[in-house]
Amino acid sequence: MVNETQSHVSALTVSDLNKKFGRVIVAEGISFDVKAGEAFGIVGPNGAGKSTLLNLINGTEPSDSGEILFHGEPLNSLDPAERTHKGIARTFQIPKPFSEMTVYENVLVGSTFLKSHHSRHERSELAIDAITRAGLTPFFNTPAGKLRLLDRKRLELARSLACQPKLLLLDEIAGGLTDAELPVLLEIIRELNASGVAIVWIEHIVHALVSVVDRLMCIAGGKVIAIGDPHTVLEDPKVIEIYLGSDFQVGGAV
Amino acid sequence: MATYSVSRGTRLNKFLPVIFSAVVALLAFLPKFLQIPYQVKFVQAFILIILATMWNLLAGFGGLVSIGQQAFIGIGAYALVYFADIQGINPFLSLILAGLVCVVFALPLSFLVFRLSGGYFAIGTWVIAEIIKLFTVQISQLGGGSGISLGAFSGMGREMRIAAVYWSALVTIFLVLLSTILLMRSKVGLALTAIRDDQTAAGVLGVNVQQTRRLIFLLVSIGFGLAGGLIAMSNLRVQPDDIFSVNYSAIMIFMVVIGGLGSIEGPIIGAVAYYFLQDKLKDHGTLYLIILGVLGILIVTIAPRGLWGFISREKISLFATKYRISENKQKEGA
Numbered sequence: 113m114v115n116e117t118q119s120h121v122s123a124l125t126v127s128d129l130n131k132k133f134g135r136v137i138v139a140e141g142i143s144f145d146v147k148a149g150e151a152f153g154i155v156g157p158n159g160a161g162k163s164t165l166l167n168l169i170n171g172t173e174p175s176d177s178g179e180i181l182f183h184g185e186p187l188n189s190l191d192p193a194e195r196t197h198k199g200i201a202r203t204f205q206i207p208k209p210f211s212e213m214t215v216y217e218n219v220l221v222g223s224t225f226l227k228s229h230h231s232r233h234e235r236s237e238l239a240i241d242a243i244t245r246a247g248l249t250p251f252f253n254t255p256a257g258k259l260r261l262l263d264r265k266r267l268e269l270a271r272s273l274a275c276q277p278k279l280l281l282l283d284e285i286a287g288g289l290t291d292a293e294l295p296v297l298l299e300i301i302r303e304l305n306a307s308g309v310a311i312v313w314i315e316h317i318v319h320a321l322v323s324v325v326d327r328l329m330c331i332a333g334g335k336v337i338a339i340g341d342p343h344t345v346l347e348d349p350k351v352i353e354i355y356l357g358s359d360f361q362v363g364g365a366v
Numbered sequence: 367m368a369t370y371s372v373s374r375g376t377r378l379n380k381f382l383p384v385i386f387s388a389v390v391a392l393l394a395f396l397p398k399f400l401q402i403p404y405q406v407k408f409v410q411a412f413i414l415i416i417l418a419t420m421w422n423l424l425a426g427f428g429g430l431v432s433i434g435q436q437a438f439i440g441i442g443a444y445a446l447v448y449f450a451d452i453q454g455i456n457p458f459l460s461l462i463l464a465g466l467v468c469v470v471f472a473l474p475l476s477f478l479v480f481r482l483s484g485g486y487f488a489i490g491t492w493v494i495a496e497i498i499k500l501f502t503v504q505i506s507q508l509g510g511g512s513g514i515s516l517g518a519f520s521g522m523g524r525e526m527r528i529a530a531v532y533w534s535a536l537v538t539i540f541l542v543l544l545s546t547i548l549l550m551r552s553k554v555g556l557a558l559t560a561i562r563d564d565q566t567a568a569g570v571l572g573v574n575v576q577q578t579r580r581l582i583f584l585l586v587s588i589g590f591g592l593a594g595g596l597i598a599m600s601n602l603r604v605q606p607d608d609i610f611s612v613n614y615s616a617i618m619i620f621m622v623v624i625g626g627l628g629s630i631e632g633p634i635i636g637a638v639a640y641y642f643l644q645d646k647l648k649d650h651g652t653l654y655l656i657i658l659g660v661l662g663i664l665i666v667t668i669a670p671r672g673l674w675g676f677i678s679r680e681k682i683s684l685f686a687t688k689y690r691i692s693e694n695k696q697k698e699g700a
């Protein structure tokens with residue numbers, strides 16, 4: 113949640129971002145900003161360019177033009193590792209585990225290569241804490257390649273938590289969770305956000321997303337369709353037409 | 367809250383330093399009992415293990431599939447002759463220098479080849495190895511195209527000389543393997559293992575992929591240089607076409623692939639397997655190459671993770687590089 117002192121500072125400023133894959137336009141003049149400590153949601157139809165947007169923000173994909181600022185500092189010339197050192201962490205929609213390393217080792221990578229130099233003990237504590245929060249304690253010594261998809265998603269979350277981010281980019285982290293598991297995830301995200309971490313969260317489970325985020329952006333075809341208060345965005349006729357469909361209701365408040 | 371403790375390796379690993387020391391101690395006394403031809407064979411096997419271990423660090427962990435590391439084998443071999451004969455430095459000290467001098471070459475070369483990736487990187491390294499060879503044959507002081515002999519051991523009796531080479535090779539392989547194990551247990555090892563499994567994810571988790579790769583490129587160049595120096599010591603002659611031969615790369619790939627890419631144990635087993643194969647088959651001419659090729663294909667078809675993957679089933683690890691987490695038994699209400 114945004115409080116008064118934080119709300120004026122931008123954690124992330126994206127201006128006029130453009131990206132094409134060959135002839136396919138995946139980002140066209142995208143501009144938005146995320147305030148420090150804010151939780152920001154992104155929705156949009158399949159292939160809208162949501163995941164690509166995260167790639168551009170964290171540097172796994174170069175943009176064609178446009179600027180991305182993190183706490184006022186341009187990111188364009190930084191590689192993903194350097195952006196992580198600045199405080200940006202992310203999860204991948206399609207998990208990218210280090211398959212032959214154990215869950216603990218996977219997460220230890222996240223806490224080991226930070227710029228704030230932690231002792232060996234602290235690095236290990238950070239990893240264990242992140243694994244505990246993500247609910248992976250039964251799998252400490254399991255090779256990540258042997259995890260089910262859902263646990264691989266949890267591993268994505270644990271690894272990003274271990275990076276101690278100031279800005280956390282989440283890509284469809286809730287898909288596939290049961291009704292019992294979803295509130296647990298929401299609580300983790302709310303708690304993080306309450307501790308001051310800015311969140312950018314892409315999710316198709318709209319009711320879950322809306323229960324957490326301060327603002328919502330809808331993109332389609334690489335363009336921003338609507339941005340602002342979550343409920344206002346969801347009632348926007350263009351959003352309903354392009355993304356939600358006319359029979360949509362924000363039900364199942366969690 | 368549950369508390370956890372972190373340990374490295376398994377119970378098996380606890381005995382490993384003891385076993386490791388015992389094997390090295392036993393090997394150290396071998397020249398007392400073994401006939402000279404056998405000592406020579408051991409030296410060959412040691413050199414193969416060093417080469418396989420180094421190439422695996424580079425390609426199996428770092429993802430840098432080079433077919434030009436013979437550049438450093440050659441530089442090491444020539445450097446040994448240069449330091450020992452032309453500069454008159456003690457040959458054992460010269461061996462160390464031959465390893466270290468490779469870093470001086472590897473650093474600028476890394477900036478050249480690291481601009482390339484994938485197949486271009488592989489070809490690029492090969493081209494550079496060829497260019498270094500062409501330069502070397504221009505240097506008349508190093509014997510030009512016909513090569514150069516090592517004279518530093520000429521005052522020594524044959525028996526003494528071969529034992530000296532044997533011990534040099536033993537010390538070298540001991541240090542190379544020990545450094546490799548320690549490296550893989552360090553932060554660099556964690557970074558390399560992550561890069562091996564998923565390069566993109568490693569970068570996103572803050573691993574400086576390029577810097578780690580450059581570091582490993584420099585470190586393994588020392589190992590290749592030492593191997594080159596040892597080859598010069600045991601052959602007493604360095605010939606440019608042999609020492610810079612791309613065959614070294616083919617052999618290294620064979621050893622590492624049949625042994626198991628991306629583990630410490632695999633390349634050692636692969637090198638030993640290759641040693642016995644070539645020892646048995648080398649008199650059969652081209653048939654030797656055909657059998658080697660067929661065997662290689664068979665092994666990777668039956669055991670895609672190499673011989674070590676087949677033996678260990680990913681459950682055993684000889685060197686305590688793996689972490690283990692165990693939950694501490696709690697005492698409540700104290």
Ligand SMILES: Nc1ncnc2c1ncn2[C@@H]1O[C@H](COP(=O)(O)OP(=O)(O)OP(=O)(O)O)[C@@H](O)[C@H]1O
Pocket residue numbers: 133136138156157158159160161162163164165205
């Ligand atoms: N590396 C790539 N090369 C070429 N095209 C790509 C690449 N990555 C994504 N695309 C294309 O860009 C478009 C946007 O993809 P993206 O993954 O960003 O969509 P998304 O909004 O995340 O969709 P989803 O909801 O299905 O995850 C798609 O048409 C996709 O096929």
Ligand SMILES: [Mg+2]
Pocket residue numbers: 162163164205283
């Ligand atoms: Mg996506």
